[in-house]
Amino acid sequence: MSKKVVLFLAEGFEEVExxxxxxxxxxxxxxxxxxxxxxxxSVKGARGITxxxxxxxxxxxxxxxxxxxxxxxxxxxxxxxxxxxxxxxxALLVEMAAAGKxxxxxxxxxxxxxxxxxxxxxxxxxxYPGMExxxxxxxxxxxxVVVDGGIITSRGAGTAGLFSVSIIEQLAGAEAAExxxxxxxL
Numbered sequence: 537m538s539k540k541v542v543l544f545l546a547e548g549f550e551e552v553e554x555x556x557x558x559x560x561x562x563x564x565x566x567x568x569x570x571x572x573x574x575x576x577x578s579v580k581g582a583r584g585i586t587x588x589x590x591x592x593x594x595x596x597x598x599x600x601x602x603x604x605x606x607x608x609x610x611x612x613x614x615x616x617x618x619x620x621x622x623x624x625x626x627a628l629l630v631e632m633a634a635a636g637k638x639x640x641x642x643x644x645x646x647x648x649x650x651x652x653x654x655x656x657x658x659x660x661x662x663x664y665p666g667m668e669x670x671x672x673x674x675x676x677x678x679x680x681v682v683v684d685g686g687i688i689t690s691r692g693a694g695t696a697g698l699f700s701v702s703i704i705e706q707l708a709g710a711e712a713a714e715x716x717x718x719x720x721x722l
């Protein structure tokens with residue numbers, strides 16, 4: 537059975553940090569639902585590129601942690617802040633972490649989305665440089681990608697490929713991750 541992943545998009549998302557995981561995870565055979573946080577399925581990124589999401593957060597309805605294997609939160613500003621402002625997105629992320637599911641966030645999203653939800657408490661993490669300040673109770677590492685249990689964090693657009701391959705490894709193992717990394721010449 538293929539893994540099911542929800543990826544949140546909100547106005548101002550970082551395009552590379554959204555499209556790279558969508559692409560790599562689909563290459564790995566995962567079902568990726570691109571989910572708009574807002575009323576419209578058309579979501580404009582930080583660089584003016586508009587993506588059409590598969591669904592909206594509201595349309596997900598009762599699909600909770602029992603349905604999904606992972607959730608991915610791209611960064612970008614104000615995209616990460618817009619996801620952080622969504623009570624529904626936050627509730628799903630907390631539910632998934634509590635259920636031991638994979639929660640992955642990149643760039644500003646670890647600091648702006650995961651930290652306020654308490655998902656980085658006692659965890660090693662990374663994020664966009666400078667955003668780690670004042671995040672007490674979490675241990676920032678200056679690595680491109682940090683995996684601590686079910687929480688995967690990454691630094692920014694330049695690490696999106698490594699971030700995506702780390703998600704694949706977490707969900708499907710090293711062999712599946714290596715296969716995708718080789719196919720995209722990572």
